[in-house]
Each structure stands twice: as structure tokens, then as C-alpha cells.
Amino acid sequence: MQTGGALAAAIEALLPGMCPHCDHPLDGTDRGLCGSCWSLTVPRAGSACRHCGVPIQDSSEPCLACLQAPPPQSATVAWGEHDGVLRTAILALKHGGRDDLAAPLGDRLAASVAAESWASLIDCIVPIPSHPWRRLKKPWAASELLAESVSRRIERPAIRLLRRHGLVRQTGRSRARRLELSQTSFSARSEADGRSPLLIDDVMTTGTTLKRAAQALRHAGASAVYCAVCAHAPDSRRFS
Ligand SMILES: [Zn+2]
Ligand SMILES: [Zn+2]
Structure with a gap:
């Protein structure tokens, strides 16, 4: 099993009230992680x-x-790097049922957006939707929980303007190609017309997903699209 898979499997068993990184009990002031572990997370x-x-x-x-x-998209900001404590926190939010991490992670994401010159141009918050088959297991994607948190912090409405397409009418394509299509195909609702949304996701690697989602919003008439993610993950396929 890959390291990421093993970590994801391990945090399936996480208990609420415990720090998912060091397993210490959280006290009343801790939010998602213990204070010591939060102090180890740093902006990118x-x-x-x-x-x-x-x-x-x-x-x-x-x-x-x-x-x-x-x-x-007009701009993209990532709060941190997808390693160490931040990686554990994001995996715990995505796969460990630790929805309590959405607020503190969203607060950090909102702060990094607020520091950008374009922050005042955003008029709504749009989460990257999860795959349709994932929604069967968990109806709320991490990106949606983060979008709600960012929405509260920067006082713009969170709106689901995107639809992610599943494996349809792709008979005859290779499995790899089908997976690629399912991961990158979006359409946007007509309500995107004239808006300037902030796209929210948990992690970006190559940025392809953000670009495809931003493209769908622009096709639907969005004036400009901005992107924010909790963490940037290095692309293991790159050599530099
Ligand atoms: Zn801890
Ligand atoms: Zn670039």
C-alpha cells in the first residue's frame, strides 16, 4: 500500500477529541489539532x-x-505545502470524518485570500465538487466544508455553481483515460454569468483541476475566477 493510502486508512479510525497528528487529547481551546501541532504548520x-x-x-x-x-483563472493562492502536520490535517478532514478541521483550515485559507490585492473583487465562494461516486459515501466534500468556512470569514455567499461529471459515455476508452476524464470534467450553472467567484479546493498538484473548473465557470459567463487551496502538493511526475 502507498504511504498516502496507509495514512488515509489509519486516520479512518480517528476519534473526535484527539489530535489526528500526535494522538493527544484536545483541550477546550484546541480547534481540530492540538496547539503544538498547529504551531508546526506554516504558510507556504x-x-x-x-x-x-x-x-x-x-x-x-x-x-x-x-x-x-x-x-x-486570474489568480491562484495556496496557503501551505501538502506535507507534515498540514497533510495529516487535510487527510483527516477528507477521509477521517474530522469535519471540525474545516473551520480552522478555512480561517487560514481566508486569511491568505484577504491578503491578496484581488480579495475585494470576489463576489461568491464556489467549492470544487467531489466525484459523483464519492458523494455516495460522503455527501459533503472537504472543499465544500472549507468553502462554507471561508464564506463566513470573508462574508461572501458560498454557492454550488459547478457540477463534476462522472464516467458516462466513455465506452471503449482506456481505464486511465476514463479516470482522467472523470477527474477533470466540469460544467457550470448559468448563475455564474457575470460573477467573480473564488474557487476553493483542499489540495492542488498540477493545477489541472482548478483550470478545468475555472474554464467551466468562464464558459458560463463568469467575469473573472480566482482560486484558493489549503495546500500545494509537489507533482511527483516532475523532475525539478
Ligand atoms: Zn497534536
Ligand atoms: Zn502559471
């Missing part, structure tokens, strides 16, 4: 492309990919 260091959020040397310019093909 290093430069990132302001448009798509991938790491680059110089954030004053767009990355090469954004220069060659401007992304559908």
Missing part, C-alpha cells in the same frame, strides 16, 4: 506563479505555461 514559503500557483523562481512574472497559454 517560496515563490509561486500568481496566475496558476505552481512554484517558480520569480513570482513577478507568470510561469512559462501561463505565458504560453494564459489560464482561465
